[in-house]
Structures are given as C-alpha cells and as structure tokens.
Amino acid sequence: MVRRLIVGLALVGTVTFSSEVFGKRWLSPMGSGIWVAAATGHPFQALADEWLARPVDDRTFRTHLDFFAYDRRVPFDLKRGATDEEGGVRREHLSLQSTPGVRVFAHLYQPPGATAVKSPLLILLHGGSAAGKDSLAPAARNLARAGYSVFAMDFQYFGERSSDLLTTFTEREKHERLYNQPPVYLAWVAQAVKDVSRSIDALVEHGRADAKRIGLFGASRGAVVGAIVAGVDRRLAAVVMSYGGHFDLLERGHPAVACPANYVSRISPRPLLMINGTLDTDMVKETSVEPLYRLARPPKQILWTEGGHMAPSEQNRALTLQWLRENLK
Amino acid sequence: MRRKAWRRTLVFGLVLAWLVPSGDAAARQKLADEWLAKPVDDRTFAAYLDFFAYDRRVPFDLKVIDSSEAEGIKKEHLSYQSTPGVRVFTNLYQATGASAPNAPALIFLHGAGPTGKDGRGAVLLSENLTRAGYTVLSIDQQYFGERSTDLLTTFTEQEKHEKLYNQPSMYLAWVAQNVKDVGRAFDLLVEHKGVNAKRIGLFGSSRGAILGTIVAAADRRLAAIVLLNGGHFDALEREHLPAACPANYVGRISPRPLLMLGGLYDQDHLKDTSVEPLFRLARSPKQILWSEAGHAPPSEKNRALMLQWIRAHLK
Numbered sequence: 001m002v003r004r005l006i007v008g009l010a011l012v013g014t015v016t017f018s019s020e021v022f023g024k025r026w027l028s029p030m031g032s033g034i035w036v037a038a039a040t041g042h043p044f045q046a047l048a049d050e051w052l053a054r055p056v057d058d059r060t061f062r063t064h065l066d067f068f069a070y071d072r073r074v075p076f077d078l079k080r081g082a083t084d085e086e087g088g089v090r091r092e093h094l095s096l097q098s099t100p101g102v103r104v105f106a107h108l109y110q111p112p113g114a115t116a117v118k119s120p121l122l123i124l125l126h127g128g129s130a131a132g133k134d135s136l137a138p139a140a141r142n143l144a145r146a147g148y149s150v151f152a153m154d155f156q157y158f159g160e161r162s163s164d165l166l167t168t169f170t171e172r173e174k175h176e177r178l179y180n181q182p183p184v185y186l187a188w189v190a191q192a193v194k195d196v197s198r199s200i201d202a203l204v205e206h207g208r209a210d211a212k213r214i215g216l217f218g219a220s221r222g223a224v225v226g227a228i229v230a231g232v233d234r235r236l237a238a239v240v241m242s243y244g245g246h247f248d249l250l251e252r253g254h255p256a257v258a259c260p261a262n263y264v265s266r267i268s269p270r271p272l273l274m275i276n277g278t279l280d281t282d283m284v285k286e287t288s289v290e291p292l293y294r295l296a297r298p299p300k301q302i303l304w305t306e307g308g309h310m311a312p313s314e315q316n317r318a319l320t321l322q323w324l325r326e327n328l329k
Numbered sequence: 330m331r332r333k334a335w336r337r338t339l340v341f342g343l344v345l346a347w348l349v350p351s352g353d354a355a356a357r358q359k360l361a362d363e364w365l366a367k368p369v370d371d372r373t374f375a376a377y378l379d380f381f382a383y384d385r386r387v388p389f390d391l392k393v394i395d396s397s398e399a400e401g402i403k404k405e406h407l408s409y410q411s412t413p414g415v416r417v418f419t420n421l422y423q424a425t426g427a428s429a430p431n432a433p434a435l436i437f438l439h440g441a442g443p444t445g446k447d448g449r450g451a452v453l454l455s456e457n458l459t460r461a462g463y464t465v466l467s468i469d470q471q472y473f474g475e476r477s478t479d480l481l482t483t484f485t486e487q488e489k490h491e492k493l494y495n496q497p498s499m500y501l502a503w504v505a506q507n508v509k510d511v512g513r514a515f516d517l518l519v520e521h522k523g524v525n526a527k528r529i530g531l532f533g534s535s536r537g538a539i540l541g542t543i544v545a546a547a548d549r550r551l552a553a554i555v556l557l558n559g560g561h562f563d564a565l566e567r568e569h570l571p572a573a574c575p576a577n578y579v580g581r582i583s584p585r586p587l588l589m590l591g592g593l594y595d596q597d598h599l600k601d602t603s604v605e606p607l608f609r610l611a612r613s614p615k616q617i618l619w620s621e622a623g624h625a626p627p628s629e630k631n632r633a634l635m636l637q638w639i640r641a642h643l644k
Binding site for chain 1: 372373376377379380382383384386387412413414478479480496497498499501502505509570571572
C-alpha cells in the first residue's frame with residue numbers, strides 16, 4: 001500500500017516535471033540544454049503524444065509551411081552521372097542543387113523499355129541506413145519492373161551526403177545526434193521536404209516526370225519523414241508509408257513541426273497506404289502505428305504482416321503493387 | 330415588433346460597415362504592414378522558436394585564424410562551427426587592460442556590406458565599443474564577409490533585394506541561420522571566453538538591426554539591445570514572411586531594455602513608415618534617439634547618449 005503510494009507520488013512528480021520542462025521550453029527556447037536534460041531523463045513520450053491527441057491547427061500549420069518554402073529560382077545545376085542496367089532496369093545517377101549550396105544525390109530508375117514521361121514516378125525515401133538511397137536498390141528495381149520511374153534520393157547526412165555528424169550509423173548514434181536532437185532533427189526534416197519538392201520541380205522541368213503522376217514511397221525513417229513531406233507538398237498524388245509510424249521506439253520527443261501526427265491528416269484527399277508489421281519493435285503497432293493511422297483521413301488503407309520491421313509478406317507486396325496501380329496511374 | 334427588428338438590422342449594418350475596412354484601404358496597405366497592425370499570437374510565435382532552436386552539443390571546433398594587438402585593443406580573428414557543417418567567421422575585440430575578462434560583452438551584427446564584419450563602419454563601431462569597456466564579438470552573417478557564396482557577388486542593393494531580402498523563403502532561412510549563429514556566439518563567449526552570461530547584449534547596425542530585432546526576441550538571454558538604423562523594412566523591401574517580420578518580435582524584447590537610433594532623413598529606413606511604427610510596437614523599457622542625418626552614424630551627441638545608455642543597462 002505504502003509502496004503503491006510512493007509510486008503514485010513519483011508519477012505525479014514526473015508529470016509535473018515534464019510540464020515544467022515543456023512550459024520552460026516556450027519561455028526560454030534557446031536553452032536547448034533543457035531539451036538535452038529532459039531527453040536524458042524521463043520518457044518524453046507524453047510530449048510527442050500531445051499532437052497525436054490533438055494535431056496543430058491550420059494557422060500553426062501554415063507557419064510550418066512558411067519554413068518549408070524554398071526559392072524556385074535557385075539554379076538546379078542538374079548533373080547526370082554514370083548509368084547502368086540490371087534486369088532490364090536502367091539506372092542513372094543524378095545530382096541537383098536543392099537550396100543554395102546544398103546538393104541532392106539520387107538515382108533515377110526507368111522501367112524496361114519506357115520512355116521518360118510515360119510512366120508515373122515514385123519518389124523513394126530510404127530508412128536510416130548508412131548507404132542511403134542504395135540500401136533500397138532492390139526495391140527500386142522491383143518498382144521499376146512494375147512500371148514506375150523511381151527517383152531514389154539520399155537524405156542529408158546519409159549515402160553520398162555523409163558528413164561528420166553521423167559516422168558509425170548505429171541506432172544509438174543516429175538517435176543521439178539526429179533523431180533525439182530536436183533542433184538538428186527539425187532542420188533535417190525541413191531540408192528533406194525542400195529536397196523532395198526541388199527534385200519534383202527538376203524532374204518535371206527536365207521532362208523526366210509528369211507533374212500529375214508523382215507519388216511518394218517512404219520506407220522506415222523515410223516513411224516517418226514521408227508523412228511530413230506528403231502533408232506539405234500537395235503535388236504528391238499517392239503516398240505509401242512502408243514501416244513508418246509516429247516515432248520509433250528510441251525516439252524521446254520531437255517538436256510539433258517534425259511530428260508526423262501534424263501532417264498525416266492533411267494528406268487526404270490524396271490516397272494513403274500504410275504497410276506495417278504486427279511484431280515491429282521499432283514502430284510499435286499499438287503506440288506508434290495505429291494512433292497515427294487513426295489520425296489519417298480517407299482514402300486510407302493499412303496492410304499488416306505478422307512479423308517484424310521491414311518484412312512484408314508476399315501477399316502484402318502484391319497488394320501494395322495493386323494499390324499503386326489503382327492510385328497512381 | 331417589426332420596427333424593432335428593422336432597427337436592429339440597421340444598427341448591425343452600421344457596426345459592420347464600421348468594422349470592415351473598405352477594400353480600397355486594405356489594398357493600399359503594404360503586404361508586410363499586416364503584422365505591424367497585429368503581431369502574431371503566442372502560439373504562432375512558439376512555432377517560430379522551434380525553428381530557431383539549435384543543438385548546444387555540436388562541437389565549436391574553435392579556430393584562431395590570427396591575433397593582433399594595437400592601441401589598447403586585442404583583436405582575435407576566429408571561426409567556429411555553428412550548426413553541423415556551418416562555420417561562422419568572427420572578430421573578437423577585447424581591451425588589453427587587466428579588467429578585460431570581467432567586461433560585459435556585445436554581440437555585433439553588421440550592416441549589409443560585402444566585407445561584413447570587416448567593413449569600415451563595423452570595425453570602427455566595434456573598436457569604439459571596446460574602448461568604452463565592452464568585449465565585442467562581431468560575426469559575419471551568412472552570405473556576407475568571409476561567408477560569401479555564389480548567391481551574392483556584386484552586393485548592390487538590387488542584387489541583395491532580388492536574391493535575398495525579397496525572396497521570402499530564402500530570407501527566412503537566412504534569418505533562422507543567423508539567429509542560431511548568434512545563439513552559438515553567446516555560448517562561445519560564455520564557455521570559451523569566460524564572459525558572464527548575464528552581461529551579454531546585442532548591437533545591430535542597419536540590416537543587422539532588422540535582424541537584431543528578431544534575434545533579440547528569440548534569444549531571451551541577451552540582456553540589452555541596441556538597434557542602430559534599423560526598422561520594420563527598408564525602402565526596397567516588398568514583402569517578407571511573418572516569421573521574418575520584425576513587427577512580430579519587437580514587442581517581445583521587453584522587459585529587457587531596447588534602444589533604437591534612427592536618422593531623421595534616412596531614405597532606407599523611413600521614419601514615418603518603417604522606424605516609428607516598429608518603435609510603437611516595442612514595450613517599455615524602450616528609448617529612441619533621432620539624429621539629424623540620413624542612413625549614417627549617429628550624431629556626436631547621440632553617440633555619447635548611446636554609450637551612456639549601454640553603461641546604464643549592460644553593467
């Protein structure tokens with residue numbers, strides 16, 4: 001009884017502490033040390049869940065959009081690199097200037113025998129792998145064989161855009177230096193949104209894609225960020241989130257602007273497909289995936305595979321391609 | 330009964346006509362003036378702050394490029410990492426006397442010259458402030474001085490406006506980076522130069538004053554704020570996003586003291602439309618000093634009053 005009381009008091013204490021931290025953050029925003037202190041201490045889950053319960057209003061959302069805006073007049077300085085072919089799929093290396101001085105590196109995969117604009121295009125966003133876009137090469141080729149042009153780009157700090165920030169790419173490093181560093185993560189998300197939008201502009205202007213037939217396919221971290229990208233760039237006609245969610249298990253909190261919960265409901269009326277695993281220990285069904293899916297508005301669909309992270313069943317792979325055929329023509 | 334209803338309709342109509350401005354008047358108002366009339370609410374402001382936050386744990390990787398001493402001033406040319414991969418170049422001015430480490434400090438934001446912090450005016454002002462007893466950290470803003478890029482090459486007013494100030498998204502990204510750079514400069518002064526965190530103020534000149542209005546509201550650690558020849562916008566600005574509008578920040582500097590200095594005949598920052606409306610939005614403690622001048626250094630008298638103000642508010 002006494003023990004239960006102590007636990008109860010401790011819980012009350014924790015809640016008070018978190019709300020104090022939260023309040024202080026607004027009052028003294030530059031004190032990022034507060035973020036660090038809070039993040040090393042207690043589950044921050046409650047903080048991030050706030051927007052699952054109640055996403056930001058339209059006015060705040062417009063403020064987010066202001067920060068994701070970019071200058072269309074910056075020259076693309078599009079560079080075409082090596083090409084190769086495997087299993088009938090042609091792959092071309094591309095790079096372009098996204099924002100002043102920042103370059104995006106990508107591979108463009110073309111379906112066998114296709115001429116550029118005839119096939120719909122998917123922007124492919126990779127998970128938190130050191131290899132970046134190339135970690136999804138097999139998936140990109142599969143999608144190309146199914147009739148899609150695929151633009152697989154590296155996120156900042158990954159693949160060809162590696163930097164001092166991430167060197168070992170362990171989960172611990174990625175979380176300590178990026179995912180759980182709200183300011184760095186937010187800047188990274190904002191850059192990713194701009195990178196996708198600029199890539200779309202470049203592909204359309206250079207005759208590589210039809211502006212009305214571009215979809216998004218995000219895997220793992222690329223799906224978490226993809227929800228945000230899709231909520232912001234309304235040109236994306238269909239959205240697939242493969243093994244994404246509201247956050248992964250090691251995330252301790254993110255600012256409203258980098259929270260998928262504030263974007264997922266704004267994807268509608270464009271169709272959304274989520275693919276997830278019931279036993280995924282990164283993107284947990286009950287706390288991360290289902291709450292986010294509930295926020296999404298129709299048309300939406302979710303496919304569950306009995307299994308862990310990034311292991312969809314044969315059947316769900318087939319259903320994904322069928323969904324794409326119906327929703328991205 | 331019917332008469333009453335009719336009267337109600339009439340009263341309602343009159344009230345409505347009074348409340349809703351005519352379309353003409355609304356059209357005449359400059360786009361950016363919207364926030365002068367009504368700054369954004371606290372919730373929106375909180376979203377801005379999220380974008381201005383930075384990671385304190387990124388290593389400074391502080392580099393001393395060179396160091397010199399002349400006429401009682403020690404000048405160190407430094408660079409530090411602000412956000413991952415972004416380096417800021419800066420001059421640190423300190424009096425050579427024994428009291429230097431205990432001096433209060435000012436972070437200096439230059440006007441929009443091609444040489445940034447190394448422009449003649451910026452150097453003179455920094456040295457004057459150092460002689461008056463302050464440690465001065467003068468930083469190059471992104472795209473200026475040693476941080477020059479392809480974006481600005483001629484630094485004409487036309488180029489700066491076309492490529493930066495009148496490109497709302499570009500300008501906002503620039504503002505956000507500079508806010509972070511100042512926050513990191515603050516940390517640098519405290520962690521590496523032993524300056525007391527409670528005794529650091531901000532001095533902005535011209536474009537650095539416009540930017541300084543935003544920085545001052547975003548970083549509440551800055552203890553006193555001096556804005557020289559700033560304002561709500563310059564005469565060539567056409568629009569900016571609310572998050573980059575000084576009107577949404579100036580009212581949030583209080584209770585920290587604010588001093589503005591303007592020129593009565595400034596053609597860039599017009600007294601009636603740019604400077605006074607912004608000053609009106611500021612809350613006390615605030616003061617404004619007008620010089621009989623254009624976009625130029627303040628009068629002899631106002632320079633003395635400025636130093637007196639700084640001495641009184643940044644001890």
